[in-house]
Amino acid sequence: MLRSPRLRDGRAWSEIRLRNEIWLNKWEPSSPHSWAERNAVTAWPPLVSALRKAGRAGTMVPFVITYGGRLVGQVNVSNVVHGVLRSCTVGYWVDRAVAGRGIVPTALALTIDHCFAGVGLHRVEVDIRPENSASLRVVEKLGLRREGYYERFLDIDGGWRDHIAFAVTVEELRGATMLSRLPSLPQLA
Ligand SMILES: CC(C)(COP(=O)(O)OP(=O)(O)OC[C@H]1O[C@@H](n2cnc3c(N)ncnc32)[C@H](O)[C@@H]1OP(=O)(O)O)[C@@H](O)C(=O)NCCC(=O)NCCS
Numbered sequence: 001m002l003r004s005p006r007l008r009d010g011r012a013w014s015e016i017r018l019r020n021e022i023w024l025n026k027w028e029p030s031s032p033h034s035w036a037e038r039n040a041v042t043a044w045p046p047l048v049s050a051l052r053k054a055g056r057a058g059t060m061v062p063f064v065i066t067y068g069g070r071l072v073g074q075v076n077v078s079n080v081v082h083g084v085l086r087s088c089t090v091g092y093w094v095d096r097a098v099a100g101r102g103i104v105p106t107a108l109a110l111t112i113d114h115c116f117a118g119v120g121l122h123r124v125e126v127d128i129r130p131e132n133s134a135s136l137r138v139v140e141k142l143g144l145r146r147e148g149y150y151e152r153f154l155d156i157d158g159g160w161r162d163h164i165a166f167a168v169t170v171e172e173l174r175g176a177t178m179l180s181r182l183p184s185l186p187q188l189a
Contacts, residue, residue, distance in 0.1 A: 002063040002075060002110050005051055009064060010044035012071040016095045023096040027132060030155045051076070058082065061119060065094060065107045068188050072098050075107050077115060077124075086122040088115055092138075099134070102186045105141045109178040112142075116170045123170075127153065127163040139166045142181055 005013075017024065017039035025035055037043070054060035061077035073094035080088045090111055094104050108126070115121045126144060128135045144166035152160035168178070 001066045002107055002114075003066060004055075005048050005062055005064050005074075007045060007048055009048075009071050010041045013044055013064075014039055014041040016071070016073075020093075020096055024093055026157045027093070027129065027135070028157065030158050054078075061088075061111075061114070063107070063111065065092075065103060067098055067101075067103055067186070072103065073107070075104075075111050077111060077119075080119070080121070086120065087125060088119075088121055088123075089125045089127060090115075091126075098189075101189075102141075102182070102184070105138050105182060106179070106186055108138060109142055109182055112168060112178040116173070121170075123167055125165055125167045127165050129156065129161050130164055136164070142168075142178060144168050145172070 018036065021035045021039075031038055051060060051062035055062055059078070059080050061080065063075045063077075064071050065073040065075060073092065075090065075092045077088050077090050090108060092104050092108060094107075112124045115124050125147070126139050127150065128139065130136075145168060147165045147167045150163045150165055153163040154161055
């Protein structure tokens with residue numbers, strides 16, 4: 001399931017993030033602060049406030065992913081632009097303990113369907129480092145179209161990293177949902 005982040009998610013969020021430093025840090029924005037500082041329980045309330053503020057401003061749609069009722073990751077819709085572009089960028093992560101079960105492909109499909117049917121966007125973009133084979137599989141499973149190669153595009157893990165851009169526009173779904181592109185949904189372990 002996807003739902004909005006809540007203040008009381010802090011303990012679960014922090015526990016997962018601290019335990020997954022090696023799994024996550026290499027794909028995350030560069031920061032002058034340590035992983036422990038950025039992912040302490042105390043880091044969650046200001047983060048939720050910032051996410052909600054951006055949500056109210058219409059520039060973001062923040063979600064947490066739950067699996068069996070427990071928080072296991074996040075999906076953030078960012079860079080939401082309305083008007084003539086009506087586009088956004090989606091980022092995601094999941095706890096390594098539940099990786100490989102199709103959770104993020106499902107979460108991304110639900111997110112894309114919400115962006116089109118709920119937010120009224122026309123295009124969704126996902127940018128992935130060429131080295132991130134697991135994330136490349138996620139967009140491959142959903143059949144997102146490769147649009148381009150951005151050199152030194154995002155400041156990730158201490159440097160400007162190349163990214164491959166994938167996108168989908170609403171016409172490509174031909175009236176179907178992105179969720180229907182998945183052969184199966186994740187089962188509870
Ligand atoms: C990329 C990521 C979100 C994929 O989520 P997921 O729910 O595991 O997605 P899937 O179950 O479809 O698995 C995707 C691929 O990951 C790989 N994988 C599966 N289990 C794995 C594990 N335990 N450890 C490492 N890689 C694994 C497989 O190549 C799999 O492809 P396959 O299904 O064809 O075998 C997840 O690996 C992750 O959070 N990585 C760290 C953060 C990150 O890279 N975020 C995206 C930045 S663009």
